[in-house]
Amino acid sequence: MKRRTVLAAALLARPALAAPPRRLAVIDWGLVELVLSLGITPVAAGELQSYRTWVNDPPMPAGVLDFGLRGDPNMELLWRAAPDLILTTPQFASFQPRFERLAPVASFATYVPGGNPLDLCFANAAALGRLLGREAEAAALRDRAAAELDAQARRLAPIGDRPLLMANFIDARHLRVHGGNSLFGTTIARLGLRNAWTEPTNFWGFGTVTLERLADPAARLVIAGPVSPAVMEGLVRNPVWQALPAVRVGRVAILPPCWAFGSLPTALRFARMLPDV
Amino acid sequence: MSEAVVAAPAPRPASWPGLLLAGLLAAGLALLLLRLHATLPPGRWWHAIASSGPLDMAETVARHVVLPRTTMALLCGAALALSGVLLQRVLRNPIASPLTLGISPAAQLALGAAMLWAPGLLADWREGVALAGAVAGLLLVTALSWRRGLAPGAVVLAGLVVGLTASSLASALVLMNGEYLLSLLIWGAGSLAQAGWEPVWRLAPRLLLLAALAVLLRRPLLLLGFDDTSARSLGVSLLMARGLALAVAVWLAAAVVAEVGVIGFVGLGAPALARLAGVRGIGRQMAWSMAFGAALLWVADGLVQLAPGLRSDLMPTGAATAVLGAPILLWLLPRLRDTLPEGRGMEAGRRLSRPWLVAGLLLALLPLLTWLALALGRAEQGWWIASGAEWEALLPWRAPRLAAAMAAGAMLAASGVLLQRVTGNPMAGPEVLGLGGGAGFGLAVLLLLVPAPSRGAQLLATAAGAALALAVLLIVARRGGLPPGRLLLAGVSLSAFFQAVVAAFQATGDPRAVPLLGWLSGSTGRLGPEDAMLAVATAAVLLPPLFLAGRWLAVLPLGDAVAAGLGLRPGRLRIALVVPAALLAGAAALTVGPMSFVGLAAPHLARLMGLRTPSTQLAGAIALGALLMGAADVLARGLAFPFQLPTGLVATLIGGPYLMLLLARRA
Structure with missing residues (x-):
């Protein structure tokens, strides 16, 4: 280090x-x-x-x-x-x-013990700007990102009462779920939303879990893409998926590709894609 | 030679297997109740199971997750155990199993390839794809050992070669397709997680049908226990019975792989447990093995669910069976009375009048080939040979990894020669005997204890790990004069155990485990001049003294009596030779990872070339080991350009087929 x-x-x-x-x-x-x-x-x-x-x-x-x-x-x-x-x-x-x-x-x-990945993305943008002689662009990027996150926070305020459960599929039965110390987790925290996954996660902020662990009764389920066609097809006949509280009441959003270990652009896109209903 | 399925001299009470099974089942049931209780209050269990109306989430979990998973564990355990019993009986080989014969890895490779190149096939033909892979794997193993009359030693050697090659190919696929094939990785480790009953409904009828077939085959199988001539005189169509039983065994293994992935150990451990418990007779052995297999996997899976990882990461059941099962098997091994027929692996080969000339030639070739390896490379326009200024400019990128790889190859080869001669076992090798896995264990412990350990500390850790593995192995195998079969069985179990421990460490998501990833695959791209220097220096210190031990190495394979007759102390000699073998294996593993075929293949190659005296075999094997690993390093740079493959993995991929070729040619 x-x-x-x-x-x-x-x-x-x-x-x-x-x-x-x-x-x-x-x-x-x-x-x-x-x-x-x-x-x-x-x-x-x-x-x-x-x-x-x-x-x-x-x-x-x-x-x-x-x-x-x-x-x-x-x-x-x-x-x-x-x-x-x-x-x-x-x-x-x-x-x-x-x-x-x-x-x-x-x-x-972007990931350090006890660190905040989103904050570190902001810091890295500034440091890169200095290093590359693009301070102005970096400052603009940071301002734009902060403004955008503020705007998204306002847009998403109506759903603030429900925690978000964020995951992506590995295969039909296994997922990665993103905790408070992940990029997604720190991003929704910045948006004023709560993370439904409070169990410990690994250094990069995710845990590998089986499908039924997503059975949070109150949470809104957000699946980050891409989801392979085979998994997508199987979900229709999957009794556990169908029984998930979020699925039963239709509180599920399946997002386009959104890479969990990205940086500011990913965080912004993720925020923009979160549905507000 | 007939398999000596001799009854254990010490008779056990008839109730022993029953008690053991009851214990396992009680543990499995307790774990299931614990899991159910954590899911749902007992009052609602019946509703969850029997209700045809709508279920709430907890009830759905009980009904569609917990219960199918339990059923699946029982089914898979029974299926794998039956597959193991059939394979062991047909091949008259107590260490045959879907894993050791390469059947499960081949099925997994087929599924991985389909996932990548023909994903459409998997929707409806998943089992067919797995079956095709499994059959191909078994056919390959059979073809490779055909000329040796399917002798147990030859079959297992071929099986290990095929299995390791298939899993290497599968790892290469995962590496090159990273995120997309992550699922292949999880499932290669065998996860029993379920979401619904579909897999159970697919597997259960197959198991029922195939078990019924196995029962029908009981009589011919009983006769297979005798040797071929007496069985033939009894009028049994041997080939037919063998073929049918094999088909059943392969289908069982493929069906399990298609549903839950590769779960090792059960196919080997359950039949062994049944035999150790004193079960005799093929029909009873099939029944008891299935019961033991089901119970073992049930308990293992129950424990896995009890401990969902330190940071809520998932621990694959396949890995857990190895962690739990391998020590049990190691502990029981000395009690295993079945003897493996002496598997004099590949004894044949010319005898040379001037072996030193060949060994010398090989050593003389090294500089030339080293130059070629440094010059040959691949860029966008294809393979080309660099020269002049470009050659020099590329040197800092190519030389360190090549030097480290060649030194590691030489050390693995020498370690292999020592191990094969000390144990009198032609199938011994640092990889097969678990020394590579032990080295990984040592490295994992070091990473856990010391932040950013130095190269020297890493070398010590891998060497200590390899030595630990070898010590365990020798203690386990000691009480029987090291019969080859027992030694290999112990080695394979040990290897699986260490691999599983390392995998579990990685599954915790601890960042300290990250360096293990590159190491496990045997990647050399990260190696710099300092690493290369360390590897070469270790080789330079450890290798030359071995040539002083030529006489010992010549005498030891002849047996302890001969050695003692010549005034030597075989026990002390073994220790004196085993220590450098472990050090060499550990040092090599630090560079190229835990797995490659070089330590097994190079000594064989040397002997096949006619280098049969210890010193010439050693010299030849060292040169060949360096060449093999060097060639692997060149290919690793260019084969999947622009992707770099790990050198250890490529060494497995070229060593495997080459070994197969040799196995097939040598009658």
Whole structure:
């Protein structure tokens, strides 16, 4: 942790004269979202095809090099992309020494013990803006995000009496449910809504559970997409799904793709997609 | 040689199996009542079960989650146990099971591939897809061991090879499709979670039908207990009976995989438990094994539901059966009286007049091939050989992982030679005997205790873990002069146990477990010059002294009497050789992960090339191990470009089929 912080600090402390880095290799999808939102196209990012399925907003511009798996990047390709800065997260810490041989590295955590992912997304946007010489854009993004969240909070105020139970399907019988320390969880907290899932979750804020655990009598059920067609079809004949209190009274929303480990753009989209009835 | 299904000399009271079963069932029932009680007040149980009217949520959970899950556990346990009994009887092999014969992993691979490339098939043909995979797996295993007359040792070796290759392929699919195949991951670990009765209604009639078939096959199966000649003289159409029984066994295993995924251990453990409890006779063995299998899985699943993970993450039942079952089996093993016929694996091979020439040639080839491995790579335009400045520029990216991989390959190979010679077991290897799993356990404990441990500490931890695994193994197997079958059974159980413990640690969602992920798959991309240096230095320190032990290694496989006759102390020799074997396996596992075939394949290859004296076999195996792992590393960089595959996984994928080829060719 220490070393990364120092490194990022050293990068931030660069003399203002030096041109800010422009050839970015971005390991984490959440950081990809932020970088794109700041108006910069990275030279390399990972698993572009899956990005289209799971995130896709902001869309990935053409011409970005796919360096392969985020969890095991193709170092040769990264080297060929000749980045002048590599953006990563502590999750990929085991690769950090390798990245450092290639280019300066800046690591941004969205998940820290006891931390608030949404706040950290805001903080990361500001830090990235400074690092990339896009302070104005970063400030605008943060203001826009804050204003949007305020607006959504007003729009969603009428449903504030009911807690939200947020989950996404792994398969027909297993789900990930997002707790208070997840990005979704901190986002709805910012919107003034309550999270129905109060049981402990893991470091990234989710728990892996079976379907019947969603049987909260009062909650509004929010399923983050994508939901595979096979799962969708099966739900019709699934007695447990049909018996869920939220399903019985039709308090269910199935959202379009919304990646649980994204950043500000994901949080905003999630807030916009929450239904207010 | 006939399987010595000799009755245990120490007769047990006839009530023993009954008492054991009653105990298990009581535990299962208690766990079920506990679960039901947590769901619904007892007063409403009957309504939940019998009512045809609308149910509220709690009643729905009791009726459509708790009860079908219980039923499913019982059905799957019984099905797997029956499959295990049939396989063991037909193949006359006490360590045959759907898992050890590669049947379940092959079925799982087929389902994974279908999920990816033909998702439409899965809607209506899920079981058919699983069955196709299972049959293909068994056919492959049979073909590979056909020429050796389906000798138990050869069959299990082929089964392990096929099974590990299939699960590696399945992991590669998961890796390359990440989020989408997450479901495959959960279900590869075997989850009994249910939402409705549909799976029960699919599985129950099949189990009933197949069990009835098995009962009809009782008489021919009884005769299969004798050796082929006496059975034939009794006028039994052996092939027919064998084929039918195998078909039943495979269908049972595939049906279970299609519904709940891979659940290990039950197919092996339940029949073993029945035998250990003193059940004799094929009909009784089938019945008791099914009962034990059902009860075992019921109890395991009940415990899993009782402890829903530390951070409400889900613990797969398949992993739990291994955690619970493996120690039971290890404890019971010394009491297992059935002896596995001496499985002299792949003894054949030329004898060379100048073995050192071959070994020397192999070693001499290393630098040339190393250069090639550094130059060969893949970019957008395809494979190409780099030279000049580009070669130099690529060196920092390719050299460390290649060097570490080759050093690990060499160490695994040497460890394999030591283990095979010390145990006199041609199927021994650091992976199969659970040393890789032990190394993972050591690493997990270290990560739990020490934040950001140094490389040296990690090396010590993996070596200590491997040594622990080997120590447990030797203690368990000691009371029987290390018969190959018992040793392998212990090794496979141990391996499953350690893997399950590590999986459970990961399932807690503890961030300290994150580094284990890259390690488990055997990825080398993260390795830098320091890691490479450590691996090479460890190899350089540990390997040369082994050549001084040539005489010991030559004598030990001949048996303790011979060794003692030559004035050696076999017990001490074993320990002196086993310690470096564990250290080597642990150091290698730190680099390329717990699984690969190199430690098993390289010693075999060396022997097949005619290198049969200990020192030449060792030299040849070291060179071959380095080459295999080096080749795996090159392929890992380019095979799925731009994705990087883990080197350990690729080593399994090239080592597996190659070993299969050898198995098939050697009569």
